Amino acid sequence: MLKTEAIEQLGGTTAAAAAAIGVTYQAVDKWPDVLPPRIVDRVQAALYRKAQGLPTPAPGPAVRDEQAA
Template identity: 55%
Template sequence: MKKTYAIQLLGGTASKAARAIGRTPQAVIQWPDPLTERIQETVEFHFNRLPPSQKRKNKAKAEALLRGQE
């Protein structure tokens, strides 16, 4: 999983992603690209805990980001 995709899934910014997983924005910014398996599992776990409406919104933005990078 690409770092930008993961950040989009968790809210769109490093600050929002960090808040979603209980880390600092600096920690999120330092994630490798592509993500390690452990970080990817953390992202997926916390993404699945979001309310359904937020999941749909974040997933749509993340997918649009991927389409734009192809």
């Protein structure tokens, strides 16, 4: 699956795709042009949730940079 295809199916924008999957805008922005299977699985799961009228997951907590502490 192509990144552009996934974004289109998940709402047409990077922000909509991120919200549908429960990740940040930056995470989607960093996806490669051809998505690996682990991301395709997440896209398909989000599309299933959308079709079933299920809630979308909230983004997880940000990973703390241990060097900054």
